[in-house]
Amino acid sequence: MALFEAIVVAHVVTGTVGLVAFWGPIVTRKGASNHRKWGKAACYGFLGAGSLAIAMALLSLYGPEERIPSVTDRELFAGLFGWMMLYLGMLTIGFVDYGLAVVRHARDRRALRSLRYQGVIAAVVVSALWCGWYGIKVEHPLMVLVAVVGLVAMTIQQVYIWRSEDPPKGTHVGEHFRALIGMGISAYTAFLSVGLIRMVPEHVFNPAIWAGPSVIGVSLIIWFTIKGKRPARAKASGVRPHPQ
Numbered sequence: 001m002a003l004f005e006a007i008v009v010a011h012v013v014t015g016t017v018g019l020v021a022f023w024g025p026i027v028t029r030k031g032a033s034n035h036r037k038w039g040k041a042a043c044y045g046f047l048g049a050g051s052l053a054i055a056m057a058l059l060s061l062y063g064p065e066e067r068i069p070s071v072t073d074r075e076l077f078a079g080l081f082g083w084m085m086l087y088l089g090m091l092t093i094g095f096v097d098y099g100l101a102v103v104r105h106a107r108d109r110r111a112l113r114s115l116r117y118q119g120v121i122a123a124v125v126v127s128a129l130w131c132g133w134y135g136i137k138v139e140h141p142l143m144v145l146v147a148v149v150g151l152v153a154m155t156i157q158q159v160y161i162w163r164s165e166d167p168p169k170g171t172h173v174g175e176h177f178r179a180l181i182g183m184g185i186s187a188y189t190a191f192l193s194v195g196l197i198r199m200v201p202e203h204v205f206n207p208a209i210w211a212g213p214s215v216i217g218v219s220l221i222i223w224f225t226i227k228g229k230r231p232a233r234a235k236a237s238g239v240r241p242h243p244q
Contacts, residue, residue, distance in 0.1 A: 004059050011052040015187065018045025022184045030173070039180070043096045046187045050096070053089030057082050079131075079138045084146065087124075087131040091150045091186040094124040098157055099179030106172045112161045125154050153182055 024038025061082040097120050098112075105111040112118075128150040135143025160167065160175050 004056065004063065007052050007055050007059070011049055011056065014045050014048030014052060016045075018042050018049055018187055019184075021045055022187075025180065042180070043100060043183070046092050046183055047096050049187055050089040050092035053092070054086050057086035057089065060085070075138050076140060079134050079140060079143055083127075083131050083134045084143050087127040087147065087150065088186050090124050090127045091153075092183055094120050094150075094154070095179045095183035095186060099176050099183060102160075102172045102175045102179065109161065109166070109172070117161075121154050121157065124150060128154070150186075153178075 018041075021038050021041035025035050025042065028035040028038060061078060097117065101112055101117055102109075128147040132144050132147030132151075135141065135147065157175070157179070160171070
């Protein structure tokens with residue numbers, strides 16, 4: 001029990017760093033020094049939180065103690081706090097890895113086809129498929145929903161990586177942005193699952209609370225994508241964008 005509680009504390013610390021720093025890159029000027037500093041802090045925080053989430057999931061599934069004895073449906077507990085937590089931790093790591101890699105290899109997109117990066121994507125896909133299958137088994141649609149989100153995200157990444165022709169200049173910026181927003185979605189969802197156990201246990205299986213980060217994150221992706229495409233369309237047509 002002491003090991004699990006120590007991991008929880010470390011998860012809370014690293015997760016808090018990531019959750020707070022996550023908003024820095026969103027509100028600061030893209031490419032500026034502050035943007036990079038906040039981004040690194042968020043990425044390192046979420047990498048730690050994601051890794052620790054995987055450790056907690058494995059202990060919940062295979063540890064000697066029974067976690068949260070008040071939860072009588074042990075299959076559902078294993079799904080949400082075992083396999084889904086493991087998948088969300090893996091998804092967070094996958095988003096961080098890809099979000100940083102597309103910037104690092106902006107001039108050599110084919111480097112993302114290496115085993116180093118494809119292995120991480122494959123691990124996310126496998127954990128998503130298992131999470132979705134288990135969600136169908138225990139009849140919990142939330143597990144299926146989050147699994148589909150990850151599978152769609154990995155498919156979009158692979159389309160960018162394996163497309164035959166070079167994408168338009170600057171496309172990697174959009175990939176970087178969507179990956180790190182996805183990082184925030186998965187991290188917030190996983191982090192809520194730990195906090196909800198202790199703060200509001202009666203709502204620990206409430207789908208509305210668990211789906212909140214996805215709704216907010218996807219909305220941010222759509223809003224920033226539309227905002228970013230306006231200047232690009234204006235530049236392509238030779239028309240100066242109207243000042244905001």
